[in-house]
Amino acid sequence: MNYTKEQIWKFLAEIPDPEIPVITIEELGVLRDVEIQPEKVIVTITPTYTGCPAMKLFEDEIILALKNKGIENVELKMVYSPAWTTDWMTEKAREKLTQYGIAPPVKGTQDKGVLFSSGSKVVKCPRCNSENTTLKSQFGSTACKALYRCNDCLEPFDYFKCI
């Protein structure tokens, strides 16, 4: 192997999320580990949501990125534990999300009210920074987002929901 683990990690860290191209698979927390073996490279990833359709694309992108560097023998390992959480998202990724127009996950993971939402969480509008916003639906344009509306600028916006 002509590369070190750190170099390979760096190649992979730059791969953008296909649905939110401003953040990378590293910032998202999907990329978990790189292991160099004599015959192959093992890349460990974890899904955001079990049914996330972007996962297949992540896998293809990882294989392609390494192929471009002359690494042909790649094994992808999918792990489920520890389960992915939005708490892994870096500060930089949160800022980039806001600039892109998606409200980043409010820290502290999931809403504690299991049966009914507690409604105590404040999600800021990524456009005008207003705190006067309303949850329209817990389910949005992709598995990882909820739909909100700003009551000041009146624009709808996506919120990267906590899990």
Next chain:
Amino acid sequence: MTTKEALINYCLRIGDTSLILGQRMSEWCSNGPVLEEDIAMTNIALDHIGQARTMLTYAGVLEGKGRTEDDFAYKRNEREFYNSLLSERPNGHFGDTVVRNFLQSAYFYHLYTALSSSKDELIAAHAAKSLKEVTYHLRHSAEWIVRLGDGTDESKNKVQTSINEIWEYTGNLFEMNDVDTLLIKEGIAINQTEIKSKWDKTVDEVLERAKLIRPTDAYMQTGSLKGMHSEYLGHLIAEMQFLPRAYPDAKW
């Protein structure tokens, strides 16, 4: 029966219930009452199908005969499915769907909470992961039950009828056989009576808040542990499996 054989069956029970409910929910795509609900229901469908993939893949790994998740989903017949009778109930109107999903999600919520500490590593990881998703499903359906139950006279009557009509399919969720006996002893599975008491509490809490009446337990439908299903499953499977059966090994 070996532990491995029991575990394969257990994975199929969980995986098939997710798969069939996911397929049912996908039928709502473009038919939702409002755009937000259309999106919510197809998102929920996707979560269920994702959860099914993990369990069916694992069943294939345990079996060791090279069967993939697709082989399990597309190449089995009706009598080889072990999904809950509840999950195959038709969508009906929006209230029917909400009630079915609520009763099934409350079950999944308590099942996955318990299985998060299963002695089988993959089952535990799958449960912990799925729990996060199912919590959103449970909240979505619970909030709708309250809105419909405590809504207009019409919505209240409709959703109460939905509950009354589907109730006889809930007993099946908690049935056990020798698969459970073996896996409970190994610390892999959970005793369904434990899930039942937690499920009862959740159902009572939501129905009370929705001002709806919990039906009394009477005759309960049975059969899914033996692969026996209602007439609806065959039709669902026919649609789900049409393409892979008509064009075997077709690729995107």
